[in-house]
Amino acid sequence: MTTPVDYIAETRRIYDAQGFPSYRWIENVEPAPWTPIEVPLSAARIALVASGGIYEHGQLAFHHSDDTSLRIIENDVDSAALRTTHFAYDLTDARADINCVFPIDGLRTLAARGVIGTPANVHCTFMGGIYSARRVREELAPRVEAVMRSQEVDLVLLVPV
Amino acid sequence: MSSAWSITRSVNPPRAAFVDFPLGHTTGRPHEPELTLDILSSALASAQAMTEPGTIVGLPHRWPVDDWRDDPMGARGAGGDSRTERTPERVYQSPDDEAAARDTTHADHCLNCIGIET
Numbered sequence: 001m002t003t004p005v006d007y008i009a010e011t012r013r014i015y016d017a018q019g020f021p022s023y024r025w026i027e028n029v030e031p032a033p034w035t036p037i038e039v040p041l042s043a044a045r046i047a048l049v050a051s052g053g054i055y056e057h058g059q060l061a062f063h064h065s066d067d068t069s070l071r072i073i074e075n076d077v078d079s080a081a082l083r084t085t086h087f088a089y090d091l092t093d094a095r096a097d098i099n100c101v102f103p104i105d106g107l108r109t110l111a112a113r114g115v116i117g118t119p120a121n122v123h124c125t126f127m128g129g130i131y132s133a134r135r136v137r138e139e140l141a142p143r144v145e146a147v148m149r150s151q152e153v154d155l156v157l158l159v160p161v
Numbered sequence: 162m163s164s165a166w167s168i169t170r171s172v173n174p175p176r177a178a179f180v181d182f183p184l185g186h187t188t189g190r191p192h193e194p195e196l197t198l199d200i201l202s203s204a205l206a207s208a209q210a211m212t213e214p215g216t217i218v219g220l221p222h223r224w225p226v227d228d229w230r231d232d233p234m235g236a237r238g239a240g241g242d243s244r245t246e247r248t249p250e251r252v253y254q255s256p257d258d259e260a261a262a263r264d265t266t267h268a269d270h271c272l273n274c275i276g277i278e279t
Contacts, residue, residue: 007234064248065247157201
């Protein structure tokens with residue numbers, strides 16, 4: 001496999017060149033929490049949770065200064081009604097086809113083909129690019145958890161940008 | 162999913178599938194539905210097969226060219242930093258979206274939004 005781009009090193013280089021202090025990336029050294037997947041994929045209820053500043057036409061957009069709010073995207077959304085704004089990635093292809101960063105059509109097709117059981121009734125999106133890890137932990141993550149638990153999903157597919 | 166290996170390794174999630182694509186393409190390329198389906202299928206099958214927390218599986222999908230790796234965040238092309246300003250004002254993809262949001266939002270309560278700061 002080609003050596004992947006090291007984005008921690010790349011952002012450090014960009015910040016150093018501008019005289020900014022290095023960003024302190026989260027480093028989780030303890031073993032990750034683990035819940036076995038107890039249903040076959042073909043029976044699983046799967047939700048999407050995506051960063052990338054995705055919202056539906058008609059919803060408030062995000063602001064770009066540590067916005068920890070969520071948008072609820074209903075599973076039957078018309079993917080053409082989804083929008084993106086962000087400060088840190090090239091939006092061109094995501095705006096041409098939201099499935100680059102929010103694969104809602106793909107998930108629904110997998111269900112129609114019997115690869116997965118069902119998409120969840122609702123999915124979540126958030127801004128991302130939140131520099132405060134504390135606010136992610138204390139504000140954003142509990143909101144996502146509450147939405148997912150209310151639907152009894154089997155798997156959450158987290159799609160970061 | 163992940164397109165940033167070193168960040169994902171540092172975060173150490175329970176399960177991850179890495180796609181070696183430029184940022185903004187975590188689950189595929191525009192108007193290539195079969196590619197997205199293959200990425201999703203591979204990622205979900207990998208997740209089900211994992212037995213060790215913290216596993217990151219590298220998916221086999223390849224971007225057609227490699228030149229994006231030379232400037233993966235577009236920084237050089239932007240004169241040092243491609244990020245736009247992080248303001249507390251909402252940023253819409255188009256003026257139509259802002260108008261539509263205004264129509265559906267009542268007393269600062271956004272339909273289907275959670276955690277909006279008023």
